[in-house]
Amino acid sequence: MREVYVVGAGQSDFGAFPDESYRSLFATAFEAALDSVDGELDRTAIDEAFIGTLGVGGRQLGLSGPSVTEYVGLHGTSCTRVENACAAGGAALRQAVGSIRAGMADVALAGGVEIMTDMSGDRTRYWLGVSGETEWERMAGTTFAGVYAQMADAHMAEHGTTREQLSRVAVKNHANGAKNPHAHLRFECSLDDAVNGTAVAAPLNLYDCCPTSDGASAVLLASRAVAEGLTDDPVQVTGSGQASGRVGLFQRPSLTSVPATKAAARQAYDDAGVGPADIDFAEVHDCFSIAELIAYEDLGFCETGEAGAYVESGATDPDGERPVNLSGGLKSKGHPIGATGTGQTVEVFKQLRGEAGDRQVAGLERGLTHNVGGSGGAVAVHVYEGGWA
Amino acid sequence: MREVYVVGAGQSDFGAFPDESYRSLFATAFEAALDSVDGELDRTAIDEAFIGTLGVGGRQLGLSGPSVTEYVGLHGTSCTRVENACAAGGAALRQAVGSIRAGMADVALAGGVEIMTDMSGDRTRYWLGVSGETEWERMAGTTFAGVYAQMADAHMAEHGTTREQLSRVAVKNHANGAKNPHAHLRFECSLDDAVNGTAVAAPLNLYDCCPTSDGASAVLLASRAVAEGLTDDPVQVTGSGQASGRVGLFQRPSLTSVPATKAAARQAYDDAGVGPADIDFAEVHDCFSIAELIAYEDLGFCETGEAGAYVESGATDPDGERPVNLSGGLKSKGHPIGATGTGQTVEVFKQLRGEAGDRQVAGLERGLTHNVGGSGGAVAVHVYEGGWA
Numbered sequence: 096m097r098e099v100y101v102v103g104a105g106q107s108d109f110g111a112f113p114d115e116s117y118r119s120l121f122a123t124a125f126e127a128a129l130d131s132v133d134g135e136l137d138r139t140a141i142d143e144a145f146i147g148t149l150g151v152g153g154r155q156l157g158l159s160g161p162s163v164t165e166y167v168g169l170h171g172t173s174c175t176r177v178e179n180a181c182a183a184g185g186a187a188l189r190q191a192v193g194s195i196r197a198g199m200a201d202v203a204l205a206g207g208v209e210i211m212t213d214m215s216g217d218r219t220r221y222w223l224g225v226s227g228e229t230e231w232e233r234m235a236g237t238t239f240a241g242v243y244a245q246m247a248d249a250h251m252a253e254h255g256t257t258r259e260q261l262s263r264v265a266v267k268n269h270a271n272g273a274k275n276p277h278a279h280l281r282f283e284c285s286l287d288d289a290v291n292g293t294a295v296a297a298p299l300n301l302y303d304c305c306p307t308s309d310g311a312s313a314v315l316l317a318s319r320a321v322a323e324g325l326t327d328d329p330v331q332v333t334g335s336g337q338a339s340g341r342v343g344l345f346q347r348p349s350l351t352s353v354p355a356t357k358a359a360a361r362q363a364y365d366d367a368g369v370g371p372a373d374i375d376f377a378e379v380h381d382c383f384s385i386a387e388l389i390a391y392e393d394l395g396f397c398e399t400g401e402a403g404a405y406v407e408s409g410a411t412d413p414d415g416e417r418p419v420n421l422s423g424g425l426k427s428k429g430h431p432i433g434a435t436g437t438g439q440t441v442e443v444f445k446q447l448r449g450e451a452g453d454r455q456v457a458g459l460e461r462g463l464t465h466n467v468g469g470s471g472g473a474v475a476v477h478v479y480e481g482g483w484a
Numbered sequence: 485m486r487e488v489y490v491v492g493a494g495q496s497d498f499g500a501f502p503d504e505s506y507r508s509l510f511a512t513a514f515e516a517a518l519d520s521v522d523g524e525l526d527r528t529a530i531d532e533a534f535i536g537t538l539g540v541g542g543r544q545l546g547l548s549g550p551s552v553t554e555y556v557g558l559h560g561t562s563c564t565r566v567e568n569a570c571a572a573g574g575a576a577l578r579q580a581v582g583s584i585r586a587g588m589a590d591v592a593l594a595g596g597v598e599i600m601t602d603m604s605g606d607r608t609r610y611w612l613g614v615s616g617e618t619e620w621e622r623m624a625g626t627t628f629a630g631v632y633a634q635m636a637d638a639h640m641a642e643h644g645t646t647r648e649q650l651s652r653v654a655v656k657n658h659a660n661g662a663k664n665p666h667a668h669l670r671f672e673c674s675l676d677d678a679v680n681g682t683a684v685a686a687p688l689n690l691y692d693c694c695p696t697s698d699g700a701s702a703v704l705l706a707s708r709a710v711a712e713g714l715t716d717d718p719v720q721v722t723g724s725g726q727a728s729g730r731v732g733l734f735q736r737p738s739l740t741s742v743p744a745t746k747a748a749a750r751q752a753y754d755d756a757g758v759g760p761a762d763i764d765f766a767e768v769h770d771c772f773s774i775a776e777l778i779a780y781e782d783l784g785f786c787e788t789g790e791a792g793a794y795v796e797s798g799a800t801d802p803d804g805e806r807p808v809n810l811s812g813g814l815k816s817k818g819h820p821i822g823a824t825g826t827g828q829t830v831e832v833f834k835q836l837r838g839e840a841g842d843r844q845v846a847g848l849e850r851g852l853t854h855n856v857g858g859s860g861g862a863v864a865v866h867v868y869e870g871g872w873a
Contacts, residue, residue, distance in 0.1 A: 096587050143726070149546055157538055157569035157615030158861040161728040165861075170735075171747065173726040174862065175575045176567045180546035186564045190579060196586035198485050199724070226546030335588070337532070337562040339550040346559075358560065472547040472554075473563065 098484050099195045100322035101330040102315050103132035104437075104444040109279040109310035109429030111212040117148075117155075117311075118166040121208040124311035124434070125167045128206075131444075132315060134325035138167070141315070142200035144174040145190040147183030147207035148433035149226070163208055172204075180226035181382065183207055184312065184436020185337070185466030185475025191316050192335045192477075201321050205440075206313035207433035213309075226432075226469040228343030240304055240383065242344050242470045244296035247385035249350035251298065253400065256388065258298065260403030262289035264384040265302040265426055267412055272423020274454040279308045279429030303384040308429030312438035319484075330447045334369070334478030336362025342472035353471035356393035360476045363463070364395075367478040371395030374478070375459045376417060376446060378439035380467040381424040390465055391419075394476070413456050421446060421454050436466035436475060447481040487873055488584045489711035490719040491704050492521035493826075493833040498668040498699035498818030500601040506537075506544075506700075507555040510597040513700035513823070514556045517595075520833075521704060523714035527556070530704070531589035533563040534579040536572030536596035537822035538615070552597055561593075569615035570771065572596055573701065573825020574726070574855030574864025580705050581724045581866075590710050594829075595702035596822035615821075615858040617732030629693055629772065631733050631859045633685035636774035638739035640687065642789065645777065647687065649792030651678035653773040654691040654815055656801055661812020663843040668697045668818030692773040697818030701827035708873075719836045723756025723867030725749060731861035742860035745782035749865045752852070753784075756867040760784030763867070764848045765806060765835060767828035769856040770813040779854055780808075783865075802845050810835060810843050825855035825864060836870040 105127025107120045129138060146160035155162040160176030179186040184207035191205035227233045227242055250256045266286050272278040284302060292300030322329050338358035341347045347354065364370055371394055379394070381387035388402035396417060397405040405411065411419035422428045422442035425435060443462040445451040462479045494516025496509045518527060535549035544551040549565030568575040573596035580594035616622045616631055639645045655675050661667035673691060681689030711718050727747035730736045736743065753759055760783055768783070770776035777791035785806060786794040794800065800808035811817045811831035814824060832851040834840040851868045 144728075155618040155731070157567070158731050158858050160568065161857075161861045162617070162731045164728065165730055170728060170730050171743070172728060173748075174568075174728045175579070175726070178546070178565045178567055179549065179563075190564070190582070193579070193582050193586040193588055196588070197582040198585065199582055228551070229544040337564070339533075339553065339559060339561060339563045341554055341559050342544070342547050342551045354560070359562075468550075469547045472550045 097196050097198065098319040099192050099332045100317050100319060101332060101440065101444050102136065102317045102322050102325050103128040104314045104441040105131050106277055106312040106438050106441045107310050108277045109308045109431055112309045115309065117208050117210045118163055120309060120311040121163040121206065122167050124206060124313040128313040128315050132325055133328065136315065136325060138169060140202045141169060141172050141204050142202055143194050144169060144172055144204040145187035146174060146176050147187035147436060148176060148209055149178055149180060149183060179473040180468035181432050182436060182466045182468030182473045182475050183433040184438065188314060188437055188440060188477060189335050189337050189475055192332050195316055195318050201318045203316045204313060205316065205437050206311065207437050208311035209431035209433045210309045211307045211431060231345065232343050238296060240296040240299055243383040243385055244299045245344060246350050246389065247298050250385060250388065253351055254403065256403035258290055259286065260407050261303055261384040262286055263406045264381060264387045265289040268381060268420050268424040268426040271413065271421050271454055272427025275423045275428055278423045278427050279306050280427045299383055305382050305425035305430040308431040310429060310431030310434045312434045312441055314437045314440045328448050329483055330444050331480050331484055332477055333480045334363035334367025336360060336366060336476045339473050340471045342469055344470045351389060353389060353393050353474065355471050355474040356390060356465065356467065359474040360394050363476040363478050369478060373461055374417065374463045375461050376421060376456065377419050377463040377465060378422060378442050379419055379465040381420060381426050382430060386467065394465060418456050421451065421456060439464040439466060443479050447479060486585050486587065487708040488581050488721045489706050489708060490721060490829065490833050491525065491706045491711050491714050492517040493703045493830040494520050495666055495701040495827050495830045496699050497666045498697045498820055501698045504698065506597050506599045507552055509698060509700040510552040510595065511556050513595060513702040517702040517704050521714055522717065525704065525714060527558060529591045530558060530561050530593050531591055532583050533558060533561055533593040534576035535563060535565050536576035536825060537565060537598055538567060538569060538572060568862040569857035570821050571825060571855045571857030571862045571864050572822040573827065577703060577826055577829060577866060578724050578726050578864055581721050584705055584707050590707045592705045593702060594705065594826050595700065596826050597700035598820035598822045599698045600696045600820060601698050620734065621732050627685060629685040629688055632772040632774055633688045634733060635739050635778065636687050639774060639777065642740055645792035647679055648675065649796050650692055650773040651675055652795045653770060653776045654678040657770060657809050657813040657815040660802065660810050660843055661816025664812045664817055667812045667816050668695050669816045688772055694771050694814035694819040697820040699818060699820030699823045701823045701830055703826045703829045717837050718872055719833050720869050720873055721866055722869045723752035725751025725755060725865045728862050729860045731858055733859045740778060742778060742782050742863065744860050744863040745779060745854065745856065748863040749783050752865040752867050758867060762850055763806065763852045764850050765810060765845065766808050766852040766854060767811060767831050768808055768854040770809060770815050771819060775856065783854060807845055810840065810845060828853040828855060832868050836868060
């Protein structure tokens with residue numbers, strides 16, 4: 096199997112940008128990725144591109160992948176749009192990894208883009224709702240926050256997870272995101288703020304929920320032969336896993352675990368030849384605070400039911416045993432649906448190369464990204480390692 | 485590189501089915517594909533699935549891939565939705581081929597589904613329009629038929645292509661489709677009918693345009709090791725090519741050629757180690773009659789400008805040198821967007837195995853599928869060969 100390396104990664108700011116288009120945002124991310132390559136990589140060297148976007152808004156709906164890559168001068172390059180709701184970016188990354196492994200590309204682009212803030216409140220709820228199960232969840236009136244609220248409620252009842260433990264996720268991720276110049280909500284919050292936020296869907300409050308963001312991200316992948324010609328500081332994608340699960344939460348055996356995360360993680364760990372204990376740091380899908388806690392358990396970072404105590408122990412703080420969401424996560428950095436998955440890769444790339452500025456953690460060797468579609472209908476997990484294999 | 489074989493392929497009827505859902509239609513196609521496998525293939529053996537759908541209607545918009553595969557008992561199987569407008573199915577097929585070549589799957593599913601007839605006329609025009617360029621074509625009032633009408637007009641002006649030659653495409657494809665039990669418009673038409681059809685977008689009339697269809701298709705792919713355990717009558721995918729082009733027709737250097745078809749075909753031919761002269765038969769993307777003629781030229785079946793004479797010569801009739809659209813093509817078989825690409829593979833699979841019933845052509849050894857998104861913003865081309873490599 097051919098080795099696959101990340102040779103460049105970049106993103107736009109995440110936030111609300113009424114003067115930008117989905118094309119201009121993607122161009123910003125793409126040029127940043129190209130600029131981050133150590134050597135000279137001409138864009139015409141890209142053999143194949145994969146763009147993750149949900150794109151239910153009023154813009155290009157068909158050919159929404161090629162319509163952004165043509166804007167950055169890649170109109171001759173094959174582009175495929177992939178959509179797995181909020182895991183669209185992770186799925187795009189997996190396709191790009193597969194394309195290089197299969198020998199169908201030597202250089203591949205994976206990226207994502209979303210414009211979400213041009214809709215009013217009702218439309219935004221619709222936007223997010225489409226990633227829930229349509230017939231029996233959304234049409235019955237369940238919001239996306241409502242789905243995760245059920246998971247939080249159940250986790251508190253089954254495992255004694257506390258209000259403060261949920262809020263610890265928000266405090267940690269805002270503290271990290273405050274150091275990230277690309278973050279949407281670039282401010283710290285206190286535990287008191289986070290515990291007493293305005294109710295959204297009980298038990299979740301405003302500080303338990305990620306924002307609605309515009310943004311784009313892009314990752315350049317290459318075969319070993321190409322990567323060797325470009326850099327002395329490589330980041331290898333050693334493991335790729337993806338799994339699906341019941342789209343509707345109500346059809347799953349448990350409200351407190353996401354089977355697709357477990358399955359995707361097992362695949363990615365096996366692919367990389369490692370286990371959870373080998374992961375130094377991770378970017379996990381914290382669309383809601385409870386999602387990060389459940390991810391700890393499903394990824395094997397702690398035992399089932401102990402995620403609340405785990406975050407409270409400081410284990411996932413920047414100076415803990417396994418920092419999580421050093422970028423600020425979806426909570427603070429933002430969550431422009433299709434751009435989120437490859438945005439996670441941007442952070443891992445920077446941390447493994449020592450380029451993460453004020454939020455750099457020393458000594459990191461192996462990272463993981465975890466990207467969830469819907470409430471667990473599709474999950475992509477990737478493992479990365481600094482240096483040549 | 486690992487060899488990839490089609491071990492099963494099936495489709496639903498294409499047509500208007502007000503009593504079906506996108507899920508039930510896909511289930512029909514999937515079960516037909518599973519039933520077509522010579523040996524016993526358990527659905528749990530499928531490692532990864534790719535579903536092509538445009539899906540701009542009122543149903544599941546996020547996670548639209550996993551939402552159909554879970555319905556056929558594959559909720560534990562990774563599924564990724566791919567969308568490249570009308571080439572979504574071809575792109576799904578390419579991802580499945582890549583997954584097996586990369587060693588990420590031993591058995592992969594590629595399929596597609598679309599429900600289009602539940603919308604009224606205005607909405608249907610919108611539906612198709614979204615595959616055109618949004619900002620400068622669709623918003624300016626250009627319909628999808630209008631885009632292809634410009635190509636037809638230019639081909640007639642540049643190359644002397646006649647009204648009768650355009651209509652020969654419709655006559656041939658309806659004659660073929662009349663023999664296909666799954667076809668949407670299962671009737672023959674005379675040259676006189678086709679020449680005198682009601683105007684749609686001059687010079688294109690009703691007989692130059694494919695219908696708006698509901699339908700689904702599914703293809704099961706396997707590594708050689710798995711395929712050897714299942715069948716003595718294999719169909720290999722020997723070549724895969726995909727390319728993008730300017731989404732807007734107005735941004736391309738010529739109105740009478742599709743650069744993405746040329747690039748995808750070159751890739752697929754190189755991948756298979758063949759040239760156009762080696763292709764015995766093909767399913768090409770005849771969303772409009774002119775599209776089939778331009779495809780002949782771009783795929784290298786005839787010289788530039790000679791497609792009108794080529795179809796008139798009978799070369800692409802069932803008893804000609806290179807039969808095209810034995811299934812009836814999009815024109816007669818129907819065009820349920822996401823289902824079209826893998827639907828083409830169903831016909832090639834059947835013809836190469838001698839299972840095409842009344843429309844079987846004897847002695848076919850190598851086939852090609854050509855699936856176009858929009859007016860050429862993305863194109864997938866695949867080459868197939870009967871027997872073991």
